[in-house]
Amino acid sequence: MTVESSFSLLGTLTPQDISFVQTFENPVMSEFIDGAAGSVLVLGMITVAALLTYYRGWKTLWFDWLTSVDHKKVGIMYIVVAFVMLARAIIEGVLMRYQQSIAVNDPGVLTPDHFGQLFSTHGSIMIFFMAMPFITGMINYVMPQQLGARDVSFPLLNAISLWLTAAGAALVMISLVVGKFSTGGWTAYPPYTGIEFSPGEGVDYWIWSISLTSIGSTLTGVNFATTIYKNRAPGMTLFRMPLFCWTSLCTSVLMIFAMAPLTIATLMLALDRYAGFHFFTNDLGGNMMNYANLFWLFGHPEVYILILPAFGVFSEVISTFSGKTIYGYKSLVVATMSIAVLSFTVWLHHFFTMGQGANVNAIFGIATMLIGVPTGVKVYDWLLTMVRGRIRLTTAMLFSIMFLVTFVIGGLTGVILANPPVDFAVHNSLFLVAHFHNMVIPGVLFGMIAGYQFWFPKAFGFRLAEGWGKASFWCWSIGFYLTFMPLYALGLMGAMRRTVEWFRPEYLGWLQVAFVGALLLFSGFIFLCVQLVVSVRQRDQRRVPAGDPWDGRSLEWSNSAPPPEYNFAVIPEVSGQDAFTRLKEQGKAYASPTAYEDIVVPKNSIVAPVIGVGAIALGFALVWHIWWLVALGFVTIWGAVIARSFVTETERVIPASEVRADHEAWLQQVRECATTPREQEDTSANVGRAEVLA
Amino acid sequence: MKRQSLLHPGLNLGSTDEYSHDEAEPVIFGFWVFLMADLVLFAILFATYASMSVQGQAGGPSPTDVFDLPSAFIETMLLLSSSITFGMASLALKYKADRLHLVFWLVLTFCLGAGFVGMEVRDFWIMTQQGAVPQRSGFLSAFYMLVATHGIHVTAGLCWMIVMLVQLLVLGRTTEVKLRLMRLALFWHMLDIVWVCIFTFVYLFGVAL
Numbered sequence: 001m002t003v004e005s006s007f008s009l010l011g012t013l014t015p016q017d018i019s020f021v022q023t024f025e026n027p028v029m030s031e032f033i034d035g036a037a038g039s040v041l042v043l044g045m046i047t048v049a050a051l052l053t054y055y056r057g058w059k060t061l062w063f064d065w066l067t068s069v070d071h072k073k074v075g076i077m078y079i080v081v082a083f084v085m086l087a088r089a090i091i092e093g094v095l096m097r098y099q100q101s102i103a104v105n106d107p108g109v110l111t112p113d114h115f116g117q118l119f120s121t122h123g124s125i126m127i128f129f130m131a132m133p134f135i136t137g138m139i140n141y142v143m144p145q146q147l148g149a150r151d152v153s154f155p156l157l158n159a160i161s162l163w164l165t166a167a168g169a170a171l172v173m174i175s176l177v178v179g180k181f182s183t184g185g186w187t188a189y190p191p192y193t194g195i196e197f198s199p200g201e202g203v204d205y206w207i208w209s210i211s212l213t214s215i216g217s218t219l220t221g222v223n224f225a226t227t228i229y230k231n232r233a234p235g236m237t238l239f240r241m242p243l244f245c246w247t248s249l250c251t252s253v254l255m256i257f258a259m260a261p262l263t264i265a266t267l268m269l270a271l272d273r274y275a276g277f278h279f280f281t282n283d284l285g286g287n288m289m290n291y292a293n294l295f296w297l298f299g300h301p302e303v304y305i306l307i308l309p310a311f312g313v314f315s316e317v318i319s320t321f322s323g324k325t326i327y328g329y330k331s332l333v334v335a336t337m338s339i340a341v342l343s344f345t346v347w348l349h350h351f352f353t354m355g356q357g358a359n360v361n362a363i364f365g366i367a368t369m370l371i372g373v374p375t376g377v378k379v380y381d382w383l384l385t386m387v388r389g390r391i392r393l394t395t396a397m398l399f400s401i402m403f404l405v406t407f408v409i410g411g412l413t414g415v416i417l418a419n420p421p422v423d424f425a426v427h428n429s430l431f432l433v434a435h436f437h438n439m440v441i442p443g444v445l446f447g448m449i450a451g452y453q454f455w456f457p458k459a460f461g462f463r464l465a466e467g468w469g470k471a472s473f474w475c476w477s478i479g480f481y482l483t484f485m486p487l488y489a490l491g492l493m494g495a496m497r498r499t500v501e502w503f504r505p506e507y508l509g510w511l512q513v514a515f516v517g518a519l520l521l522f523s524g525f526i527f528l529c530v531q532l533v534v535s536v537r538q539r540d541q542r543r544v545p546a547g548d549p550w551d552g553r554s555l556e557w558s559n560s561a562p563p564p565e566y567n568f569a570v571i572p573e574v575s576g577q578d579a580f581t582r583l584k585e586q587g588k589a590y591a592s593p594t595a596y597e598d599i600v601v602p603k604n605s606i607v608a609p610v611i612g613v614g615a616i617a618l619g620f621a622l623v624w625h626i627w628w629l630v631a632l633g634f635v636t637i638w639g640a641v642i643a644r645s646f647v648t649e650t651e652r653v654i655p656a657s658e659v660r661a662d663h664e665a666w667l668q669q670v671r672e673c674a675t676t677p678r679e680q681e682d683t684s685a686n687v688g689r690a691e692v693l694a
Numbered sequence: 695m696k697r698q699s700l701l702h703p704g705l706n707l708g709s710t711d712e713y714s715h716d717e718a719e720p721v722i723f724g725f726w727v728f729l730m731a732d733l734v735l736f737a738i739l740f741a742t743y744a745s746m747s748v749q750g751q752a753g754g755p756s757p758t759d760v761f762d763l764p765s766a767f768i769e770t771m772l773l774l775s776s777s778i779t780f781g782m783a784s785l786a787l788k789y790k791a792d793r794l795h796l797v798f799w800l801v802l803t804f805c806l807g808a809g810f811v812g813m814e815v816r817d818f819w820i821m822t823q824q825g826a827v828p829q830r831s832g833f834l835s836a837f838y839m840l841v842a843t844h845g846i847h848v849t850a851g852l853c854w855m856i857v858m859l860v861q862l863l864v865l866g867r868t869t870e871v872k873l874r875l876m877r878l879a880l881f882w883h884m885l886d887i888v889w890v891c892i893f894t895f896v897y898l899f900g901v902a903l
Contacts, residue, residue: 275828278831279746284754286835287745646864646865
């Protein structure tokens with residue numbers, strides 16, 4: 001990359017960087033796959049645009065969604081991003097399993113470079129653009145309603161965070177068509193990712209997409225923490241909050257403290273690559289192990305950022321579908337807090353082999369094993385919640401139970417890995433790959449799918465089809481065991497991660513089983529999509545206008561489905577744990593409030609999408625050294641922020657009369673609804689008014 | 695009465711403007727939380743500097759060779775004084791009904807801050823002339839990263855101050871403007887604290903040890 005080209009209109013970008021041109025010039029299988037992936041992306045976007053035009057959806061999309069600052073819509077958009085990215089990353093996973101299952105003494109279908117891109121995008125997407133948006137979206141949608149709040153504390157900031165995350169995701173998607181992505185794995189360890197060994201644009205794509213989303217997550221953490229501390233309904237003391245709110249709080253605190261090391265590490269790597277600094281280089285005083293420390297100083301708390309909200313979902317789901325209040329509420333709170341604190345004390349177990357000496361390793365090994373204690377407390381609390389409960393095996397509940405079993409197995413292999421001598425033997429092997437998939441798939445993905453099944457009727461007003469959900473559940477569960485149990489064995493046999501070709505024939509059988517498992521996991525995803533389509537088509541028989549299809553326990557079930565923009569016509573008064581169950585038992589649910597007041601809600605704003613587009617331009621321009629566009633992107637982002645600060649009319653008032661009319665009409669509708677006994681939960685008799693047994 | 699128990703430092707409009715005072719509660723709290731995240735960022739930079747300042751010199755210049763202590767001392771004085779003048783601005787925000795006092799103290803703060811940034815740029819320029827560029831060694835990379843991140847923060851604060859001066863003239867002393875000035879004050883004082891740490895750990899330790 002010469003100096004002259006750096007200052008041209010398109011920076012270092014050339015026609016050869018477009019993936020279709022590469023496929024045309026070098027028509028081998030690996031390039032075809034790359035070209036096909038790019039085509040799917042482009043065709044997908046054209047299809048979506050065509051459908052929007054056909055159904056005249058552009059106005060709705062813009063005015064009701066993209067410019068919205070309503071926490072519910074922001075939350076749903078986060079989850080849409082997560083689903084799109086999940087589709088890509090899961091296909092990449094299947095493709096890698098396929099490559100490995102045929103590549104014993106055979107080069108297979110993928111070039112090493114393409115394989116490297118696949119494991120880098122698979123990991124980066126799954127963590128940063130699938131799991132993070134999913135949990136952030138889930139918290140966004142549910143947490144303010146559980147607190148009895150009308151919105152998060154800073155609605156516009158919330159939308160900006162969404163757009164920064166979406167901009168990062170967009171950059172990863174663009175890399176499918178324009179140029180290549182990093183081959184340095186999701187952790188991007190230097191010196192391999194330094195300019196000397198990775199001179200192309202790949203690592204830069206990684207750096208800027210991750211930087212954008214890490215800034216977005218920091219702001220999200222600030223927003224959520226402030227909401228939980230300052231925006232609770234009267235009477236909703238901290239120790240009356242549903243557990244999902246507690247886990248959200250811990251996650252936000254972790255985001256506030258743990259995202260900065262990542263931002264700094266990526267910026268330092270960028271300075272090394274762009275400006276010749278020596279943070280992580282081999283020469284002139286650089287120290288690449290600093291990167292490993294910084295990355296995992298973020299990376300380990302990140303694991304708990306992802307897993308704690310899922311723990312919150314499981315607490316809600318298990319308690320609701322067991323028909324019991326959660327067992328050991330305070331112990332669960334304390335365990336959550338302990339995990340949050342301990343998560344900062346274990347980062348070194350990701351590189352026991354660095355050479356820091358046995359004593360340091362021993363301390364971090366013990367700290368790592370300690371995390372098993374509060375996690376064990378949680379598992380027992382969930383089990384004891386089910387004891388003597390009236391358990392209903394809905395899709396969400398099945399995912400939760402399978403989580404319990406599978407997660408405990410993953411935890412046990414984690415304790416094995418926490419032992420430094422054992423870790424030395426299996427470091428960077430498929431044993432490790434099996435272990436962290438064993439934590440993250442049940443711990444995060446099952447939790448998010450369970451939450452999606454659980455709260456979907458609240459968000460869209462109709463229930464998802466249970467049959468397809470259960471089919472999906474069996475595919476995910478069996479697929480998980482078939483895919484990852486062989487990897488434990490392979491790891492113990494000496495197979496290393498990120499290997500494109502094998503030379504040991506005894507691996508073959510295990511790898512083939514793992515590939516079959518991957519296909520099942522993919523079917524699980526397809527069934528989720530089918531479930532969505534089927535449910536949308538049958539929505540009229542599945543409606544739950546009264547808003548409480550599962551006999552829910554917390555406040556989000558006390559309003560209509562979908563809820564009004566302002567969530568609560570009148571802010572509820574809370575008198576104890578399981579606030580809505582109390583109201584139902586005391587017969588105070590669905591009572592008309594004595595008085596209504598005007599409600600102030602934030603207006604839609606164009607600022608967040610403008611910042612998002614500016615961020616995409618900024619990131620893309622930095623990757624390709626298009627300096628004029630860098631300047632333009634930067635000015636757009638900050639110009640939007642400053643311009644916004646001069647806007648004084650940012651809120652609008654919904655008059656009390658309108659609130660009264662809507663709310664009373666809904667209450668009337670609820671009172672006319674027949675109550676549903678739990679046995680008929682999955683029939684059209686369930687219109688969202690639960691039978692109260694107390 | 696309820697609000698009395700929820701006072702945060704930096705939230706002090708109570709006796710003269712109760713409405714803004716109440717509005718300020720979540721906003722100021724949120725900003726404290728944001729500052730905490732920002733401080734973590736500086737903590738990481740300090741840790742990096744600590745690990746590289748001695749071991750990352752790579753045969754290049756050492757702190758004693760390149761640091762200009764008198765200049766850093768003048769910068770410290772400029773920034774500390776600017777915190778005092780911002781304090782005066784905060785008092786004017788609370789007690790003076792006119793804009794003149796407030797604008798005067800803000801402009802004075804701006805000049806002191808700009809002086810600080812100017813001095814720092816001059817220091818960097820002289821160091822560059824001596825061959826102490828960030829590309830020379832890990833120590834210098836970490837030094838420039840830490841000190842320049844603080845300098846960029848101060849510059850951002852100065853830009854923010856210009857925006858606030860314009861808003862004072864265009865919008866007047868509205869609740870939003872008051873709340874923004876209160877947050878700018880917190881931001882400015884935090885940068886002061888960070889600089890005290892930089893002066894101590896980077897400059898004084900660097901020259902003394």
